[in-house]
Amino acid sequence: MAAQPVIETQSLTKRYGTTTAVDDLSLTIKAGEIFGFLGPNGSGKTTTLLMLLGLTEATSGSATVAGFNPTKEAIKVKRMVGYIPENIGFYEDMNGIENLRFIARLNSIPDETSSPKIDEALERVGLKDDAFKKVAAFSRGMRQRLAIAEILIKEPQIAFLDEPTLGLDPEGTTLIIDYIKSLSREHHITILLSSHDLTQVQRIADRIGIMIHGKLIAEGPLKKLAHEKLGVEDKEISLDEVYMKYFQEVSA
């Protein structure tokens, strides 16, 4: 597959007063890949995602998402991108179907088209039996699954997933990771996944970026990073070790 870049940033920088949240970020993500975005809390991952979505304006530098400029053509970018924010919220008084239908309406999908899609998506993420329950009664895992269903309804070209497995039990995490994988493989959605769960990221990410203090300090497939840092070609190397190595280097 001749993959062309769908996300490109050049020297993207965001400052809040004197602190620099994202520092000179240049990144290219190709169509169809799963990009694992790693880094400690407050390292600027979410800020980067917000800038790519046009929800926050960059201080300097430029970005292109699906061929559009997120600041100037925010609506077009948002049509192409599905976003699951950290701590995703739903309307608690509405049930699963109503929440999804609202999202469909916001995306200008008429109700006749969206209803079969909603049923299908709920079935796909295993929420069919809970479809008429109010979201207030949903567990954390069910909420994350509903968020995945939202992506399935919207059918975007790109998905930004910000900590989709945060606070889930191991079983729930595996489930979500599998859904993400299927988004990529079956629906050909390019995925930008930010997470702390290194083992899971290692399982599905094609490429990995490590961001610390607003700087992207490493980027590439796990093998390449392992080779650079640890000098090993061993297949069994875990992302944990690589990540810690980078982290210690920056902290030192």
Place this chain on the structure above:
Amino acid sequence: MNGINAIVRKELADHFSSYRFIILFALIAMVSLITTYMVGMGLKEELAGVAKPSFVFLMLFTSTGPLFSLVQFVAFFGPLIGLVLGFDSINRERSTGTLSKLASQPIYRDAIINGKFLSGVVTISIMLVSILLVVTGLGLTLIGVVPGVEEVWRLIIYLVISIFYIAFWLGISILFSILFRGIATSALATLAIWIFFSFFISMGATVVANAVVPIDQTNQDNPQVVLKHLKVQRVVSLISPMQLYNDSTAIVIDPTRKTTRSFVLMGPMERLSLSRFNRPLALAQSIYVVIPHIISLIAITVICFGVSYTVFMRQEIRSA
């Protein structure tokens, strides 16, 4: 346009199914019906011997009865409707994390705030119109007088002014829900503003008037000073949207009232003409008297919404 549509639909569904709306509506309906009943019974007795009373139907809204008139009730209680509908509109979405989700959908950001405001105004309108219709129905059976064309027009104009008035309070509460992150904080702030304008502004007006034009034993007989004192007091109290509303609706709904000023503040010619010609004013003339009030009321509503709009558009939307 699709975005606004979807948001208005959802917000309306939220409003109409929420307990707070039902409680508020029940309360208002109850009070209006009781007031109308009492006023209606009173009117029936009063008008028993009168040969050809005019504008009887409007008296249903303006007579105070044993407690208060319907117009007074809306002036005092109406703000609460606006405040209750809006005080958590933005910050609740922020705290549950739905705001960032909403903002990441392909809609313009102002669709969110426009949709919220619009759905609030629609809710208010439905509430007021239905109350007015119920009151009208009850009034018809009670006093047995059919309203004339002019009376209907006066009621419609009264309704439009009332919607703007309550929309102003809705705007205030939406503004506070944008400014304050805590839902309890914005609720308290909106209540504080309401109490300030309903109770303290009149006290404040007295204080300001005393400071600017002090009246003491040496000058209390000087009419010029007393007049000036009253004028200052009046100007200060006009800051309050409640005062603006009270003045404008009083004139619109009561054709026999010809001025918003008190008797003391009138010149001699005005007093003379008022006592000579006591026929009711024509509708256009009534409106002419209070057009500055009405325009001011609409202006502050628009300004209030404009400020909320600007603040909201500039605010960062973060997930946490």
